[in-house]
Amino acid sequence: MTRLFLIPLVISLLWWGFLQYHGFTLKQGAKGFYFIIGLSALVLGFFSLMIHLTR
Numbered sequence: 001m002t003r004l005f006l007i008p009l010v011i012s013l014l015w016w017g018f019l020q021y022h023g024f025t026l027k028q029g030a031k032g033f034y035f036i037i038g039l040s041a042l043v044l045g046f047f048s049l050m051i052h053l054t055r
Contacts, residue, residue: 004047008040 012033019029026033 004044007043008036011036011040 015029015032015036016026019026019032
């Protein structure tokens with residue numbers, strides 16, 4: 001559970017690499033970073049809720 005913080009970091013690095021490879025700027029790819037952060041927060045909230053409910 002403590003290593004889950006690495007998932008958004010790895011996905012963000014992959015997204016950044018994709019943007020660099022295709023010649024896009026970070027500003028053009030900002031929506032993807034927002035999606036990654038939002039989805040990661042949703043997953044974190046779900047796991048936190050499940051841990052809280054099962055204790």
